[in-house]
Amino acid sequence: MRVRFSVNDREQVADDVWEGESLLFVLRERLGLPGAKNACEQGECGSCTVYLDGVPVCACLVAAGQAQGREVRTVEGLASADGLAPVQQAFAECGAVQCGFCTPGLLVQADDLITRVPDPSDAEIREALAGNLCRCTGYEKILEAVRRAAELKAAGR
Amino acid sequence: MDFLRPTSWEEALAAKAERPEALPIQGGTDVMVELNFGVHRPAALLDLGPVRELATWEPLPDGSVRVGAGVPYARLIAELGDRMPGLAQAARTVGSPQIRNRGTVGGNLGAASPAGDAHPPLLAAGAAYEVESAAQGVRSIPATEFYLGVKRNALRPDELIRAFRLPPVAGPQYFSKIGTRNAMVIAVCSFSIALFPSERRVGTGLGSAAPTPLRAYAAEEFLADAADWDGDLDEAVAGRFGELVGAAASPIDDVRGTAEYRRHALGVMARRTLAWAWNDHRKGALECA
Numbered sequence: 001m002r003v004r005f006s007v008n009d010r011e012q013v014a015d016d017v018w019e020g021e022s023l024l025f026v027l028r029e030r031l032g033l034p035g036a037k038n039a040c041e042q043g044e045c046g047s048c049t050v051y052l053d054g055v056p057v058c059a060c061l062v063a064a065g066q067a068q069g070r071e072v073r074t075v076e077g078l079a080s081a082d083g084l085a086p087v088q089q090a091f092a093e094c095g096a097v098q099c100g101f102c103t104p105g106l107l108v109q110a111d112d113l114i115t116r117v118p119d120p121s122d123a124e125i126r127e128a129l130a131g132n133l134c135r136c137t138g139y140e141k142i143l144e145a146v147r148r149a150a151e152l153k154a155a156g157r
Numbered sequence: 158m159d160f161l162r163p164t165s166w167e168e169a170l171a172a173k174a175e176r177p178e179a180l181p182i183q184g185g186t187d188v189m190v191e192l193n194f195g196v197h198r199p200a201a202l203l204d205l206g207p208v209r210e211l212a213t214w215e216p217l218p219d220g221s222v223r224v225g226a227g228v229p230y231a232r233l234i235a236e237l238g239d240r241m242p243g244l245a246q247a248a249r250t251v252g253s254p255q256i257r258n259r260g261t262v263g264g265n266l267g268a269a270s271p272a273g274d275a276h277p278p279l280l281a282a283g284a285a286y287e288v289e290s291a292a293q294g295v296r297s298i299p300a301t302e303f304y305l306g307v308k309r310n311a312l313r314p315d316e317l318i319r320a321f322r323l324p325p326v327a328g329p330q331y332f333s334k335i336g337t338r339n340a341m342v343i344a345v346c347s348f349s350i351a352l353f354p355s356e357r358r359v360g361t362g363l364g365s366a367a368p369t370p371l372r373a374y375a376a377e378e379f380l381a382d383a384a385d386w387d388g389d390l391d392e393a394v395a396g397r398f399g400e401l402v403g404a405a406a407s408p409i410d411d412v413r414g415t416a417e418y419r420r421h422a423l424g425v426m427a428r429r430t431l432a433w434a435w436n437d438h439r440k441g442a443l444e445c446a
Contacts, residue, residue: 001160018158019158019159019160019201019202020158020192020198020202022189022192022193041190041193041194042190042193042194043186043189043190043252043253043255043256044341046253046255049255055258056254056255056258057255057258057259058186058255058256058259060189060193061184061185061186061189061190061256061259062185062189062259063160063182063185063188063189063192063202063204065160065162065202065204066182066185066204066206068162109254109255127254127340128254130253130254130339130340130341131252131253131254131255131256131340131341132253
């Protein structure tokens with residue numbers, strides 16, 4: 001089937017999509033956007049987190065057809081012409097990236113948190129990131145980066 | 158495989174009547190796992206996402222609340238925590254934020270897993286489920302009659318789940334769940350309690366404790382009779398309540414826990430949630446006085 005939706009503010013069309021295929025597969029394999037990562041395929045790891053109509057979801061658990069006519073924003077769409085998004089800047093500054101596999105999902109999920117909660121407490125950060133697994137176990141740096149991202153965003157960086 | 162996209166409830170019912178083998182998909186948090194792992198190859202997916210009616214809720218004149226089957230857990234927590242505290246607590250323990258943004262009570266009911274987090278608080282609070290087919294119209298199924306076996310429910314092949322209804326909150330409600338961490342956990346077992354002080358009545362719901370979610374009727378009746386509703390909670394009464402809850406379970410040994418552990422844990426959760434609920438009940442009674 002054909003699926004048409006917006007990705008990072010651009011209209012996209014994917015053809016020959018299998019009806020049981022995930023949005024993640026379409027993004028990575030049909031639209032050439034490998035930012036969202038494929039790992040657990042069951043919503044456990046959060047590495048495929050993308051915005052669907054402004055709400056963070058696991059792209060592996062969205063059927064491709066369910067994205068029809070909707071707006072998707074992936075990690076590739078976080079940065080603007082002005083440069084990196086606050087979360088990206090902060091993750092780089094704080095060394096919150098080890099192997100990097102979980103990073104795209106964490107960036108999208110953290111971006112949503114600091115958009116909704118400008119000055120999140122540690123408990124709020126932990127709760128928000130509970131569904132994003134880092135197997136390098138770099139969580140302390142990640143928490144630091146989210147706090148820093150909130151500061152950068154508040155400063156209007 | 159076909160992908161059916163009805164845009165209204167009537168179209169969805171017509172599609173289900175024509176293709177009873179079609180598997181409804183809403184948030185996808187259960188259905189897509191099965192597709193990704195090749196566990197299931199349904200002949201068709203029936204996407205209920207575009208059916209806007211399913212994503213709304215309304216208070217009814219009698220004070221009860223009717224919630225569309227497609228309202229995600231995140232919205233239950235944000236919008237309905239005061240009207241259904243037990244269910245909202247359970248919703249907070251579902252998966253992760255990403256899962257709660259998509260997953261729905263309708264999906265939990267459709268999957269009918271004994272481990273589904275929504276079932277115990279729905280049973281305890283006395284929920285009814287509204288299902289509908291194009292041919293037979295609407296019927297209301299009490300939660301107690303909905304679960305027929307492991308992942309089997311009372312839905313007919315041409316029916317879809319429209320909504321669930323909960324009576325007005327009559328007293329404290331609590332939910333508790335055992336898992337290896339505080340997120341992304343399928344319940345080892347779970348328990349929910351609801352007090353109805355003006356009726357001197359108790360509701361319970363047990364999860365991952367038997368082939369289906371269930372109520373512990375003997376425990377409910379014992380507590381309703383043995384408790385001093387105008388006084389403090391007697392420890393012996395609470396202990397016996399826990400024992401009866403454990404006795405109502407018929408759990409299995411599996412990778413998540415042994416039957417013996419589950420029975421024990423259910424008793425502990427029953428005592429604890431009862432203590433929390435009774436505390437609220439007494440505080441509420443004193444404040445009113």
